[in-house]
Amino acid sequence: MxxxxxxxxxxxxxxxxxxxxxxxxxxxxxxxxxxxxxxxxxxxxxxxxxxxxxxxxxxxxxxxxxxxxxxxxxxxxxxxxxxxxxxxxxxxxxxxxxxxxxxxxxxxxxxxxxxxxxxxxxxxxxxxxxxxxxxxxxxxxxxxxxxxxxxxxxxxxxxxxxxxxxxxxxxxxxxxxxxxxxxxxxxxxxxxxxxxxxxxxxxxxxxxxxxxxxxxxxxxxxxxxxxxxxxxxxxxxxxxxxxxxxxxxxxxxxxxxxxxxxxxxxxxxxxxxxxxxxxxxxxxxxxxxxxxxxxxxxxxxxxxxxxxxxxxxxxxxxxxxxxxxxxxxxxxxxxxxxxxxxxxxxxxxxxxxxxxxxxxxxxxxxxxxxxxxxxxxxxxxxxxxxxxxxxxxxxxxxxxxxxxxxLLLKRTARPHVALLGRVPGTEHYRNVERYAVECQSDVMGLRIDESLLFTNARSLADVVQGHLSKFPDVRRVVIMMSPVNSIDFSGLEALRELHANLKRQGVRLDLSEVKGPVLDLLKASDWTRWFDGQLFLSHHQGMMSSEDWVSP
Structure with a gap:
């Protein structure tokens, strides 16, 4: 000993x-x-x-x-x-x-x-x-x-x-x-x-x-x-x-x-x-x-x-x-x-x-x-x-x-995706259901509050589409990825399906605040073959971006 x-x-x-x-x-x-x-x-x-x-x-x-x-x-x-x-x-x-x-x-x-x-x-x-x-x-x-x-x-x-x-x-x-x-x-x-x-x-x-x-x-x-x-x-x-x-x-x-x-x-x-x-x-x-x-x-x-x-x-x-x-x-x-x-x-x-x-x-x-x-x-x-x-x-x-x-599967079966708005006068974005915030008519900010895994990946597109259906003028969706610690292969496929669905509707998908390990996984999958959006270091940059994008 x-x-x-x-x-x-x-x-x-x-x-x-x-x-x-x-x-x-x-x-x-x-x-x-x-x-x-x-x-x-x-x-x-x-x-x-x-x-x-x-x-x-x-x-x-x-x-x-x-x-x-x-x-x-x-x-x-x-x-x-x-x-x-x-x-x-x-x-x-x-x-x-x-x-x-x-x-x-x-x-x-x-x-x-x-x-x-x-x-x-x-x-x-x-x-x-x-x-x-x-x-x-x-x-x-x-x-x-x-x-x-x-x-x-x-x-x-x-x-x-x-x-x-x-x-x-x-x-x-x-x-x-x-x-x-x-x-x-x-x-x-x-x-x-x-x-x-x-x-x-x-x-x-x-x-x-x-x-x-x-x-x-x-x-x-x-x-x-x-x-x-x-x-x-x-x-x-x-x-x-x-x-x-x-x-x-x-x-x-x-x-x-x-x-x-x-x-x-x-x-x-x-x-x-x-x-x-x-x-x-x-x-x-x-x-x-x-x-x-x-x-x-x-x-x-x-x-x-x-x-x-x-x-x-x-x-x-x-x-x-x-x-x-x-x-x-x-x-x-x-x-x-x-x-x-x-x-x-x-x-x-x-x-x-x-x-x-x-x-x-x-x-x-x-x-x-x-x-x-x-x-x-x-x-x-x-x-x-x-x-x-x-x-x-x-x-x-x-x-x-x-x-x-x-119980774990039940809690994670449907990912929580929060609709975000800007706290007036700041660069901070919070859930519109909990705070008095400002929203843009043409850009929607969302936040995925958990990792994208096989237990919840299938529901991602439906959850995002549910938010999008309430705002017909949106032409760009920026998803804050800071809470996402991992994306497995099922999650990658769900992200690709969401990208394709939004693209067919003339809506661009951008990502912000992607963690390094998650970004490494995305790069390893050669995701740029299908991803047409932009990556932003901060969610505020993504929401304020005015870069033009033409719908195919």
Whole structure:
């Protein structure tokens, strides 16, 4: 790992102290998220060791906390729900981690870090809210001691209607008390003490189960764990298994990268002046790819950046990526010490830590704000949330991406072409619908407000003709091209069609303020073969030009 500056005692001390705090939080989280994914709890511990070293070597964020995360755990659980017969969940998780790593590595090789743009803010928030509610719903039966199963609302309700036990008294009492204590800790304790509360609660619950013999009351315990020795080896090389899990891995890769990059960039902006805070999207791809590939060869599960652990690392004073190295060392120590005590951990207490952790980040205000700003995006946000909660996270994420693309196509399908007039006494031109301006009877000024691409090019001639039909005396059209950043081949053909249509009507087409890259593309197409108009450096020059032109 190459550090951006000299690594001395002060930095090492700050990183080590931050690692001590974060490791305390990571222990209950990695156990809980492995259980949420339907995996043996020790897999969560394995995923918090060597993957952290891989990210430290390849990533760019000094505080991004890599490991099991709640949303990915839910996606993993649904992916593993349809495993072929004879394949264990642990083997499926290894294959998912390997595929996730390979997909991200290929994306890094092809420089596809722009993949983050596939998830718009409405889709991302709608997905996270739906996943949060689905996670809480999936843990509610465990919290109450119910025999209901499922990760979505119809499945859980269906199992209850089919006669599943709704609750178990002692389990529900212990789970409810755990939730109350965690919420009280968040309200009444300081920030650092509140973050220690889940670990203290787990220790107290293990002691209570051990000496109170809670299992005799029907309270489900985590049970004896196998020897916590790091299992090194390749994931199963079963082509059918890899093919079956590949669609899930693609969605996992997209979600892991986008969510991790959002966290890394958000915290990077807070760390200006605290060493190297620059975040490289390409490096984040490499870091996540390396972490997941290492997880696949060390008995882990798919990993990503965790918001809660990353914020805690930042607030605890972590300065460099060496914090992750120290956390891995502390987690290795935990592997040696926790095998026997963890057997006494009540599952309902672990479910309580998951529910309180994920529900604490639930936010409804973005729905209200989106409804007031753009209802189509608000409806997409609501739809993604409902699909995740009532169908699956994969369907919600996939349909959310498609919905974002559909809204983009809708917005760009008809280019906005503004009719311009001159602000009196100036050389400035503005939209006639918004400003008091002066217009010329024989020269029309227009402005294309977006790039000319295949999504909108076909409508260009119709839009311009609509303006022209209102002014029969116009003999020249000057189009301001300053907002146009690119013209693809469809846009070039649309421009040629517009030129030809105007020429047949005896109207000349001129262009003003064409950007250099756009002009380079036009020149490369040898557009002077068909373009008879003029280019002007400023729109005012184009409007004031008195050069004669004879209609053919």
């Amino acid at each position: 190459k550090l951006p500056f000299a690594y001395g005692r002060d930095l090492a001390t700050a990183d080590l102290l931050a690692a001590l705090v974060v490791a305390v939080l990571l222990i209950p989280q990695c156990l809980a998220y492995a259980m949420l994914a339907g995996l043996p709890p020790q897999i969560g511990l394995y995923a918090s060791l060597l993957p952290l070293l891989a990210y430290a070597a390849l990533g760019s964020s000094p505080v991004l906390g890599i490991g099991p995360v709640a949303v990915l755990a839910l996606m993993i659980a649904q992916a593993l729900g349809a495993l072929p017969a004879g394949v264990s969940p642990g083997e499926g998780a290894l294959v998912l981690a390997a595929e996730l790593g390979l997909i991200l590595a290929l994306a890094a090789l092809l420089r596809l870090d722009a993949l983050a743009s596939l998830l718009s803010v409405p889709v991302l928030h709608g997905f996270e809210t739906g996943a949060t509610l689905a996670i809480a719903l999936s843990q509610l039966p465990v919290l109450l001691g119910s025999s209901a199963k499922g990760f979505d609302l119809p499945t859980v309700m269906g199992s209850l209607l089919q006669g599943a036990r709704p609750w178990h008294g002692p389990t529900a009492l212990l789970g409810g008390l755990s939730v109350a204590l965690l919420l009280a800790g968040r309200r009444w304790l300081g920030p650092m003490s509140a973050r220690l509360a889940p670990l203290l609660l787990l220790l107290a619950a293990m002691a209570l189960a051990r000496w109170g013999q809670l299992q005799t009351q029907g309270v489900a315990l985590l049970g004896a764990l196998p020897a916590l020795a790091l299992p090194l080896g390749a994931p199963p090389l079963d082509a059918a298994l890899w093919a079956a899990l590949l669609p899930h891995a693609l969605l996992l890769a997209l979600m892991a990268y986008v969510s991790s990059l959002v966290v890394a960039e958000s915290l990077g902006r807070r760390r200006v002046g605290l060493g190297d805070a620059r975040i490289s999207p390409a490096a984040e791809l490499r870091g996540l790819a390396g972490a997941n590939l290492v997880a696949a060869f060390s008995g882990g599960m798919p990993v990503a950046g965790s918001f809660s652990r990353s914020v805690l690392t930042h607030e605890a004073g972590g300065r460099t990526r060496m914090t992750g190295v120290y956390i891995a060392g502390l987690m290795a120590l935990a592997l040696l010490l926790l095998a026997e005590p963890l057997a006494w951990l009540p599952k309902s207490v672990l479910a309580a830590t998951i529910m309180v952790a994920v529900l604490s980040g639930l936010k409804w205000q973005p729905y209200v704000e989106a409804w007031g700003y753009a209802r189509s995006e608000a409806l997409l946000m609501f739809a993604v949330t409902l699909i995740v909660l009532c169908w699956s996270v994969a369907a919600g994420l996939g349909l959310g991406v498609l919905g974002s693309i559909a």
